[in-house]
Amino acid sequence: MKLLNLGCGSRYRRDWTNVDFQSYSSHVLSWNLKNGIPFDDGIFDLVYHSHVLEHFQKSEAKPFLSECCRVLKPNGVLRVVVPDLEEIVSSYLSVLSKLRNGEESLEPCYDWLMLEMFDQTTRNSSGGEMLRHLLQESIPNIQYVLERGGKEMIDIVNSKKSYFHDSLKEMEHFNLVSLLRKIRFVVKNPKEIKRFLIKLILGQEYEAWEIGKFRLSGEVHQWMYDEFSLGRLLSQSGFDQIKRVSPFDSSLSEWQNYNLDIECDEKGEIAVYKPNSLIMEGLKS
Template identity: 40%
Template sequence: MAKLPYINLGCGFHYHNDWTNVDFISSGEGVIAHNLLVGIPFEDNKFEVVYHSHILEHFLKLDGEKLISECYRVLKKGGVLRIAIPDLEQIARNYILYLEAALKNESGAKEKYEWTMLEMYDQVVRTKGGGEMIEYIQDTSKNNDAFLLERNGHEVKLLMENIRGAKTNSNSTASNPSLLYRIKGKIKDWILKEDVKALAHGQFRFGGEIHQWMYDRFSLGELLKKHNFTDIKVVKFNESSIPQWTKFGLVRLTEK
């Protein structure tokens, strides 16, 4: 059966066999291995739909611009680009909300403030897998599970079960196992080996787990307009201009 003219970039384990699926490392028979930092490996005007979820923020700002330009190149006229990313605006609003609540000593505000700070900075500055988020989730005394589920969906529930149920350190419990899996074995091809310490740090910084840039609806909209996209809008996880979007099961749990 011929594939749909749809492509899923940086898919990890979230892919549908009716789509063309591409990632840095293949996670299955239906996934093409390709370094997306050098472009999308298809001709111009190839696809009616381009989709990527929680990938753009892991690219340096300039590389992110190149990715968006590539998305436009491979899209047919009138095609749809769907992007899912962390919402900097919502994180910033939560920061102010829970900061003010914590200053008033409101119940539960301190724990929500701490998590919001981690959402904002931990994946930018961390130097080990999972960062302080793993340590936060391990600490059951915070009694903040409902808020974590509200912010991060069912995926964080799986993390809770995995982290709390196994006596492993934060380096062996990945905050995003699919991302770590995807870059393993490839990173040495992308980073200059100047010295052991710099290489180890560089491998982690550019290995796919770190957030290299953040976007809100304005900055992402401006980026899309810069690369000739029109009719830009924010939609919910189950809304899309892509026909029968929900049947493909591609929405990552962190998008809900």
């Protein structure tokens, strides 16, 4: 089996071909997928991407999916996982209606759904309002947030203590030695030198440069999909037998051996990695 995971982030398998903008492992090829997929035609049995397509602008999505089609063998499977616009909007409408009917306890759920809908699209710095929400000492209605966010949110909330610990330690020890250490870090790091020079040249316009750079970094959501729009796009990109699937099922019979959409939770029980996602597959005709 030749398996390709695009925009894998930290979720890669050593026996797959893995690609991401940023690679922190020799098992992940560093590549900007907006420049196409750097492999020959017809070589993969499965192309998989999870929570990646929404990071492409609307006009970039079809060329990217056509590239996925190109690198698949005939009858190869494309499996796409994205946030489910329909599910988020339905949850929002349901909570809004209950709030109107006086269920005030749902206010934190409403606030979280607003973050899911807008923060990931509008943020200008990494983590955005969502991360700020998760880093509060006490997260209102944490159970709801964790149920919707799954393993990814659980990991962020669990890492919160060490995050605070590190930044507090940094503040406590802010003295001449730490300042000199920071200066040494900047001087030794070519990216930081470049940033410093750009800041010097751009002056007040530096902020616009920094925001633009962040918005092109691949973190921001550029578009959203529901079953109808993703199905139509898959069909326009050269796929057949398009269907919605559960995290456990696939047209690829061997999927159970590779399943990237489920994880073991802290109790060792099987859990869906990103609940409420829309998962669709199509076959290369």
